[in-house]
Amino acid sequence: MLYKNERVITLGKKWGLILVFVSMVTLIACSNNNKAVSGEWSPKESIEVVAPAGAGSGWDTTARMAAKIFEEEGMIEQDIGVVNKPGGGGAVGWAYVAEKAGNPHHMFIASPPIIDVPLNGQSQYDHNDFTPIANVIADYGAFAVRADSKWENLNDLFEDMKKDPSSVTIIGASSPGSMDHIQFVKIAKEAGVDIKKIKYVSEQDGGTLTALLNGSADVYSTGVAETIEQAKAGKIKVLGVTSEERLEGEVISEFPTVQEQGIDSYFVNWRGFFAPPDTDENAIDFYVSKFKELNESEAWKEIRKQYGWDEMFMYGEEYKDFLDEQKEESEQLLDELGILKNE
Amino acid sequence: MGGLEGLLSGFQVAFSVEGIIFVFIGVLAGTFIGMLPGLGPISAIAVMIPISYGFDPTIALVMMAGVYYGAVFGGSTSSILLNAPGISGTVATAFDGHPLAKQGKAGKALAIAAISSFIGGTVGIVLLMLFAPMLASVAIAFGPPEYFALMLVALTAIASLSEGSLVKAFISGVIGFMFATVGIDAQTGTPRFTFGMTNLLSGIEFLVIALGLFALAEICFLIINSFKEKNNIHQNIGSLKLTKSDLKEMKGPATRQSFLGFIIGVLPGAGATIASFIGYIVEKKLSKRPEQFGKGSIKGLTAPETANNAATSGAFVPLLSLGIPGSGTTAVLLGALLVLGVQPGPLLFEDEPTLFWGVIASMYIGNVFLLILNLPLIPYISKLLLIPRPLLISLVITFCMLGVYAISFNTFDIYLLLIFGVIGFLMRLARFPAPPFILSFILGGMMEQSLRQSLTISEGGLGIFLESPIAMALFIVALLSIVIPAFKKKTIT
Numbered sequence: 001m002l003y004k005n006e007r008v009i010t011l012g013k014k015w016g017l018i019l020v021f022v023s024m025v026t027l028i029a030c031s032n033n034n035k036a037v038s039g040e041w042s043p044k045e046s047i048e049v050v051a052p053a054g055a056g057s058g059w060d061t062t063a064r065m066a067a068k069i070f071e072e073e074g075m076i077e078q079d080i081g082v083v084n085k086p087g088g089g090g091a092v093g094w095a096y097v098a099e100k101a102g103n104p105h106h107m108f109i110a111s112p113p114i115i116d117v118p119l120n121g122q123s124q125y126d127h128n129d130f131t132p133i134a135n136v137i138a139d140y141g142a143f144a145v146r147a148d149s150k151w152e153n154l155n156d157l158f159e160d161m162k163k164d165p166s167s168v169t170i171i172g173a174s175s176p177g178s179m180d181h182i183q184f185v186k187i188a189k190e191a192g193v194d195i196k197k198i199k200y201v202s203e204q205d206g207g208t209l210t211a212l213l214n215g216s217a218d219v220y221s222t223g224v225a226e227t228i229e230q231a232k233a234g235k236i237k238v239l240g241v242t243s244e245e246r247l248e249g250e251v252i253s254e255f256p257t258v259q260e261q262g263i264d265s266y267f268v269n270w271r272g273f274f275a276p277p278d279t280d281e282n283a284i285d286f287y288v289s290k291f292k293e294l295n296e297s298e299a300w301k302e303i304r305k306q307y308g309w310d311e312m313f314m315y316g317e318e319y320k321d322f323l324d325e326q327k328e329e330s331e332q333l334l335d336e337l338g339i340l341k342n343e
Numbered sequence: 344m345g346g347l348e349g350l351l352s353g354f355q356v357a358f359s360v361e362g363i364i365f366v367f368i369g370v371l372a373g374t375f376i377g378m379l380p381g382l383g384p385i386s387a388i389a390v391m392i393p394i395s396y397g398f399d400p401t402i403a404l405v406m407m408a409g410v411y412y413g414a415v416f417g418g419s420t421s422s423i424l425l426n427a428p429g430i431s432g433t434v435a436t437a438f439d440g441h442p443l444a445k446q447g448k449a450g451k452a453l454a455i456a457a458i459s460s461f462i463g464g465t466v467g468i469v470l471l472m473l474f475a476p477m478l479a480s481v482a483i484a485f486g487p488p489e490y491f492a493l494m495l496v497a498l499t500a501i502a503s504l505s506e507g508s509l510v511k512a513f514i515s516g517v518i519g520f521m522f523a524t525v526g527i528d529a530q531t532g533t534p535r536f537t538f539g540m541t542n543l544l545s546g547i548e549f550l551v552i553a554l555g556l557f558a559l560a561e562i563c564f565l566i567i568n569s570f571k572e573k574n575n576i577h578q579n580i581g582s583l584k585l586t587k588s589d590l591k592e593m594k595g596p597a598t599r600q601s602f603l604g605f606i607i608g609v610l611p612g613a614g615a616t617i618a619s620f621i622g623y624i625v626e627k628k629l630s631k632r633p634e635q636f637g638k639g640s641i642k643g644l645t646a647p648e649t650a651n652n653a654a655t656s657g658a659f660v661p662l663l664s665l666g667i668p669g670s671g672t673t674a675v676l677l678g679a680l681l682v683l684g685v686q687p688g689p690l691l692f693e694d695e696p697t698l699f700w701g702v703i704a705s706m707y708i709g710n711v712f713l714l715i716l717n718l719p720l721i722p723y724i725s726k727l728l729l730i731p732r733p734l735l736i737s738l739v740i741t742f743c744m745l746g747v748y749a750i751s752f753n754t755f756d757i758y759l760l761l762i763f764g765v766i767g768f769l770m771r772l773a774r775f776p777a778p779p780f781i782l783s784f785i786l787g788g789m790m791e792q793s794l795r796q797s798l799t800i801s802e803g804g805l806g807i808f809l810e811s812p813i814a815m816a817l818f819i820v821a822l823l824s825i826v827i828p829a830f831k832k833k834t835i836t
Contacts, residue, residue: 054671060389061678068393084386085751087545088527088534092751095541120532122544169800175532201796202529205612205789206668207490210661216486216800225681229666229688306682339532 041282043105046079049273050108052093054086058223061307062137062271063109069299075290089113089178091123098125100276104283107133111271113178115327119334120177121341127323131279134291135272135319137304138312141183141242142227142255144220146212147234154240154261157219158191165197171217175202177339183242183267184221185333187258190265195337212236223269224252225308231255242267249308270312272319288315350472353700356401357708366705369406370712373413378421378724380429380550380746384414388675392682400683401698405705407679408659411672412464412706415615415655416713419456419648424449424727425739427558429746431549432615432651434781435623437557438504439636439643446639449725450583455641456648457717458585459597463649464710466601467608467656472703475664476692478609482661485610487796488808492817493610494790497617497782499824500624504637504778515770516779522547523787530795542755551756552784554743555763556770556777562736563768569732583721589641596626596646604650608657614670615651615658616785622650628824637778656706663699665689 049067051060060082067080085093090113100106110127118126143154151157161168172180181202185195203211212220213235220227220236224247230236232251241247241255244266258265273291275284294300295313304311314322334340356362376382388407395403418433423440436456443452485493501516502509525536526546537543585593600622607618626646627636636643661667666688668674680687685695692699730738747756770777801807808814 054385061392061682064389064393068396083752084389085753087751088541089544091541091544092753122527122532122534124541166802175527175529177532199799199802201487201799203487203792203796204529205792206670206674207612209667210483210611211486211796213483214486216488216796229686229690232686233689235689306684 041104041280041286043076043078043286045105046081047076048106049080049082050085050093050097050106051082052085052087052090052108052110054084057086058139058269058271059090059109059111060084065303065307066109066136066273066294066300069294069297069303070290073297073299075293075297088122089117089175091117091125094123094125094130097274097276098129102278102280103276104279107273107275107287109271110274111179111269112182112326112330113174114274115323115330116178116182116334119327119330119340120175127274127327129277130274131277131284132315132319132323133273133275133284133287134295134315135270135312135322136291136295137271137309139269139271139307139309140224140247141180141267141269142222142224142238143184143187143240144212144222144227144231144236144238145218146215147237149218149237151239152237153256154187154191154258154263157239158188158193158263161188161193161198162191165194166199168219169199169201169217170219170221171201171203171208171211172221173202173204173206173208175204176200177334177337179269180221182330182333183269184219185337186267186329187240187242187263187265189333189336191263195333224255227255228252228308243310247308247310252308268312270322271309272314291315349696349700350704351700352697353702353704356697356701357405357704361399361402362405362701362705363708365402365406366409366709367712369409370413370416370709371716373410373415374417374713374716376410377414377417377419377429377433380421380427380554380743382746382749383430384411384672385675387414388672388679392675392679395679396682398683400680400685400695401701403683404676404680404685404698404702407676408702408706409709411676412652412655412709413713415651416457416460416464416710416717418651419460420453420724423452423456423644424725425558425742426561427739427743427746428553429550430615431553431785432619432654433647434553434557434616434778434785435619435647436644436651438623438647438778439638439640440648441561442637442639443641443644444725444728446581448581448639449728450581450721451585451589452644453721453725454583454585454718455589455593455644457714457721459593459645459648460652460717461710461714462597463601463604463652463654464656464713465707467605467653468703468706468710470602470605470653471656471659471706472700475660475703478660479664479689481606482609482611482665482667484813485613486811487793487800488811488814489817490610490612490793491790491797492808492811492814492821493613493617494786494793496817496821496824497620497624498786498790499821500620500782501779502825503624503627503633504776504782507774507776511773511775512779515775515777516783519780519783520787522552523784524791529792530799542753546788547759548747548750548756549785550750551747551759552763553781554747555760556767556781558739558743559760559764560767560771560777562739563764564771565732565736583718592641593645595629596622596642597649599625599629600646600649601653604653605657607650608654609660611661611667612670612789613654615654618650618654618657619647620782622646624824659702659706662687663691663702666691 049063051063053059063082070076097108114127117123174180189195211217238255240258418430419436422428422433422437426441428434440452604618607613627633662673668677747760
């Protein structure tokens with residue numbers, strides 16, 4: 001155990017001087033108050049946050065930003081190290097955290113793939129194997145087409161897809177049965193498209209937008225943030241976003257929601273933090289109070305605005321119920337697609 | 344003219360004291376990151392993102408870009424000295440760079456690599472500056488069918504990379520392909536050849552195979568040979584100086600590959616690796632003495648080193664002019680821009696001319712820094728080879744293990760590394776060449792995915808390849824590069 005934590009510290013050392021310098025400045029700047037509030041438990045050593053994907057991914061960004069604010073604002077006194085464990089759409093990182101059962105100095109960042117990937121049969125662990133701490137943000141999906149596309153709204157698109165689902169190529173960055181695929185399928189199903197015949201192409205080397213622009217694919221299923229600049233430049237049209245209400249902000253407030261086009265559905269890309277299996281309740285209470293503090297801080301609000309994330313704070317029973325609902329929903333969709341793996 | 348004004352303000356930022364300091368920090372960090380296998384520019388930039396929060400966006404991007412091209416610049420060192428390619432873009436550098444080092448010309452090899460990198464990088468920047476906004480349409484010309492065709496062209500290098508038996512080269516290539524299929528299949532989500540092991544779900548890391556097949560296999564040989572004979576090949580660094588005839592040899596490949604490498608770099612997803620391999624085979628095909636390739640040819644070292652650096656400059660075209668990330672590293676750079684409050688996209692050129700031109704202008708300075716940093720360092724770095732053999736061997740083994748472990752902090756990768764070390768050693772004993780293995784491993788995954796993406800789009804019809812003029816042209820090039828040498832051989836014998 002000790003060895004692992006030493007590693008987190010040496011990891012910091014590699015990025016040496018700058019990091020040390022910056023943290024020293026912030027330490028001096030923030031050396032005010034904030035002693036641990038919850039008396040029952042507080043971290044005794046540095047905390048390791050696993051991002052089960054590569055550097056720069058959505059998980060990685062959320063985790064690094066949260067860790068940064070926890071440290072800079074002095075909310076948590078111990079060091080927080082973000083470690084990337086990419087692979088298997090998350091499965092490699094989950095297996096790693098599962099081994100840390102009962103150890104309250106570890107956690108990982110999760111989102112819908114922790115539900116979908118196990119259902120696809122690619123991970124032996126699902127959300128029930130871990131201890132949910134708190135959900136922090138919500139992000140939404142967007143469906144984009146080329147600016148000169150014949151479709152003006154989602155109904156145009158789905159009319160064509162109802163006639164011949166395979167005449168349209170959908171492209172996304174996740175593997176089939178995971179986020180970009182599922183968010184499209186969920187909406188298309190509600191619109192009455194035969195989802196078994198949807199043609200979904202997975203492009204994981206960063207070529208999704210290129211494929212849309214040069215005509216290899218017709219519809220790009222992705223996150224809202226990825227579409228903003230291209231839409232602003234008039235290269236693409238966003239036919240719909242999966243949030244329940246219109247998003248706020250420049251450009252994105254012009255994106256119509258799925259619901260206002262008469263399709264009664266939505267999709268949330270929630271992101272939250274989970275602890276290893278069997279983590280002590282007192283430790284969870286400690287973290288929940290810290291995430292509450294984070295959620296309300298000005299610094300975090302600024303970060304949310306920067307990335308276009310919505311506030312979505314949940315913990316305890318509420319969060320668990322939400323996760324179970326999400327699982328049920330995904331199960332149905334994947335079953336219908338024929339990619340559900342039963343144990 | 345807006346463009347000229349933008350360029351001037353860009354140069355102003357780049358030549359400011361702050362600009363110069365941060366480009367220096369960037370390229371210095373990049374050089375060292377490139378030299379150490381395992382530490383890549385991606386993770387370095389990701390770690391810099393939270394640190395650079397609140398920086399002036401131009402300055403932050405100048406520094407991060409410096410890390411990126413600095414790493415490609417510095418990556419050649421371990422390929423040449425230790426046969427241990429640290430990033431996939433410098434695998435081809437080892438083919439002729441390491442033999443040169445073995446012949447006691449390590450200093451010269453490093454100097455050639457540094458100068459070629461400088462030429463490729465600088466020509467790339469000039470092209471980037473002149474044509475970035477115009478090349479945007481080239482960057483999106485390639486869809487799945489075109490990528491498949493491009494991979495096929497790169498794959499014909501297998502025939503070029505074989506010394507001796509062509510059959511053995513093909514067998515080696517096929518095995519490389521087979522290893523590329525391990526992991527979750529992107530198109531169906533099905534795990535393939537993982538044997539229920541979570542560690543294999545994401546496939547095998549490139550670095551594990553590269554260090555195993557090249558560096559560890561080399562070490563095994565060194566150990567065994569040291570029992571047999573006492574040879575001093577590695578004890579000599581040789582002169583740093585390049586003769587006139589050396590420069591003359593470098594001239595052709597450096598000129599051609601600056602342009603070709605840049606164009607391949609512009610294509611999102613192709614990047615430095617493909618550019619270096621294509622550069623290598625093109626020069627081998629053009630050379631009057633192709634038999635020297637693989638045995639320490641100056642042309643064979645100049646070509647990939649020029650091409651990979653030119654490609655790195657090229658990779659900034661889709662990033663800066665379209666907001667499309669062309670590689671893993673540029674994707675992280677894109678994310679970094681977002682944090683800094685800059686929206687990367689097709690409007691960047693108009694909205695943020697200072698940033699757009701500032702980064703490009705700083706790359707000139709960065710490349711000059713890299714050259715003056717790297718050249719004087721050569722005598723010291725190449726002294727690595729003067730370390731007593733047993734110590735050097737243990738250092739290289741440790742170094743490889745650390746590098747592999749640093750990718751995802753997984754001890755499983757270290758075991759895999761050792762397995763590939765043994766495979767590499769056995770392949771050498773049986774005279775199976777390793778380069779085709781690594782080439783088809785790198786290309787295999789992308790090639791399979793682009794083929795299957797094409798076929799999903801066309802619903803199984805092969806017409807999708809015939810309809811694309813670019814793909815057709817590339818298929819013809821691939822065909823010719825296989826047929827012509829075979830035909831030549833027949834007419835000679």
